[in-house]
Amino acid sequence: MSEVALPREEAHPRRFPVGWMVAALVALAVLLPYAAPGMFGWAKSYPATWIVPISDWLKAFLYWLARDATFGLFTFKDMTRFVSGLFGHALDVPKALLSTGITLGDEDGAFHIPRLSWAGLIAAVTIWSYLLGGARLALLGFVGFGYILVFGQWDSAMVTLSQVIVAVLSGVVGGILIGILAYRVPRIEGAVVAALDFMQTVPTFAYLVPLVFLVGVGPVSGMLATILYAMPPMVRVTLMALKRVPPELDELARMTGCEPRQALWKVLVPSARDDLLVGVNQVIMLTLNMIIIAAMIGAGGLGFDVLNALRQANGLGKGLEAGLAVVALAIVLDRMSRALVEMRPVHGPAAQRRRQLFWLGLVVLIGFTALSFVVPALEKLPNEYRISTGNMWSDVVSWVNINMFATTDAIRTFLLLYLLVPVKTFLIGFPWLGLVAVVGGGAYALGGWRFALGMMALIAFIPVAGLWERGMTTIYLCSISVVIATLIGLPLGLLGSRSERMHAFLGAMCDTLQTLPSFVYLLPVVMLFRIGDVSALVAIVLYAMVPAIRFTDHGLRRVPPSLQEAGTMAGCTGTQRLTKVELPYALPEIMLGVNQVIMMALSMLVVSSFVGTNDLGKQIQVAISQADPGKGLSAGLAIAFLGILADRMIGRFVAARRQRMGL
């Protein structure tokens, strides 16, 4: 710790050597419990009698909320049920359009209005993609939706898509409204930002059980969980976008006699359009990330297919096919919404062509749907036209398993014996007071007393809530994964920044890794590395290295050419220029990437508990199966605190670094 505390000490040369004192205190807190276990046993392992029953309190509170809370005229439960009823009706519309069609009356042979025809939808998506992004995007749209059709995923994909539509719309509208509110009323801005931090770091799993308590099971609660998870970026983007609108525009609006409401909707929001669309894109991606998790509380659709297939004897291929349908949906929607962001208004004949293409798409869509009154095959593709990879993927994995297991098993044994087990034993045996002191010392060096106190309170939650062993397992698993993910991600990002082809390849790889439900690649990983921490490690690294690649690539590409030339002029070789000029310049950006890696690793915890780790994610998993909302929420809070802790510390580091570079 002393190295970290040192610079601070130098910054205040006249004062008492506070830095040294802090370093000494930290060292004392860490070493004493080891040196005198008899006297300081309480500082090593947290005494059971000091544990605060936070999860019991949370549980009691939620039970009260779900059963007894009342506003006089109606109960809290009535309110949540009413809200979920509203969402249920909203969902009926896209569901009827895309998935079920409308049948009038209950009797057999009642009049049936078919859903949108697959042929029409594929054609319309292709045409609209062409309108948005040219031939390449059109091809992508065609292949993506075509894949979903011929691999027999259409029915489930449409159930999922209708939920995605409602969730995205609600997320976007809700996000913009909250963002505007926070922009207009600066007093609540701080509260809103804190709430967003929370919503983004508490794992979604943690609020699944409370949601089931309050709104029941089914597509609606799946959707509500999705909205809770996907809305925060929209709020952030709105807030930021409105702040970035030049004040002159606001003044102009007022000078031309706009009322505040007019100024907002006619001037401010339209001029923030581009930024807002970026937020929409984020909401879409996060919504698609939630498909699997939402399926666990009854959302159905593709998520259900993936979960169900993976339980079957040869289900790997089936699960992969459904998982790739999620990827196809995600990539097509992502690219289309991104193209929408980049589209510039045009005039004259070009604008007319755009309008024509739009109407053409619509006409084709309705035309094919109308045709399907006569040709039922246009509503539902007959089974015999579908294809499947069958057992191919299971066979591939079996082959790898039989022929390469010896190698993977050697890697596994090595990792376990020389890295994982020693680190885990060390961390779980670490004195809790020492951990709090280490965090406090580091935070003090980065941001002073107040900051240190806040951070210490966050980390102290883990022992105080009685989550020490699982919490430390979490820290151990996450930190090792983050180190490995960064070590792999940095060189890849570096390569990506050097060559366009590599850049494109890495982009596609990152997209797939982030949108393919991690469940799908978890099973082959388990077959090769067996149940336990190694499998979890591999899964976390695969998922979490994406931001390390992206941010490194992006950061290095942003190094100004003038700086690079200056380096070359000063006589740097290629390597020197990289290590002395470019990497230091891109370091803040890379550190933000590392920050994201940590967030992703934390968000994978629950999934990693599915392959047998005993971390905080496990606590949540147990809570779900025991329907104990308190247990899940307290573990969720602990994970959120860890995330906020890492985020704030890295944020301070980056800010200090930027300041020193004069950015």
Add this chain to the structure above:
Amino acid sequence: MRVQSLLKTLAVCGVLGGLPALAPAPARADESKDTIIIALHDWTGQHITSHITGELLKAKGYKVDYVTIDYLTGLTAMENGDITFMSELWATTAGDAMKASDATGKTENLGPLGPAAKEEWWYPLYMKEKCPGLPDWKALLKCGEAFSAPETAPKGRYLGMEATWGGHDPERIEALGLPFVAVDAGTEAAMFAELKSAYERKAPILLWVYSPHWVPSVFEGEWVQFPEYEAACYTDPKWGINPDKAFDCGKPHGEIFKYTSAETKKKWPGAYAVMKKLKVDGPELNLMVKEVDVDGKPLDEVVAAYVTKHKGEY
């Protein structure tokens, strides 16, 4: 579609034994038109029994919908009125949850479904060579090494699902003095992925398997025979081989129960009668599970075949 519906109508008429074609209508005259919601959990056998119930009810003219929900969370949802029917609550795993739910009075136990639930430690047949004396549990006392993995050596590794499904395996290991470590598999999918991996390489593995399930029909293996379970074994330390500790016996096996919301009886008397009467034969269910999970037949087909065969009984 229309032909199928017609067939269903005919079937219903047939059941009612020569009543006029409009017979189903009076049967539901005073019944609620609300949708009956059936819970789906995460194993295939349960999907089959749920869909069988659903199809039988649909044939009687009820509206049926399915929702996916975690096994034990389901009872809570049923108490809240979100779910009408659950086809499988196993005495082996949901005993406590059922007791708690019975106490609320908001749910009703409809009696056993039929198949006998069995769950126990299980090993592939080829392990008999490496650990002679199996299936008797006493053989395991000397076989720790044979079942070991680097992180548990010299003790054996036993894969279970303690955290989510219960089962008292760590206690059992201690009470019986077995040289084993219970490792939590996290999910069934992961656990059977590892079984598949080990089975292909004839590698040692000992794990938790339950039935009805596809595993016993796909992989050759046996359950370990522990001392027979008795209620006293779990509560009374004096019972059994180890006089100081409880849990010195095997796992309970027993019935699988059907549950419905307490309102069902009044709200849909006809549907209630079907749910109450529902019985599925154990071996027949095992076969259906295998058809779906192993042979890859669509679940709907398998269920439809069963319903066509058995609908006369309801």
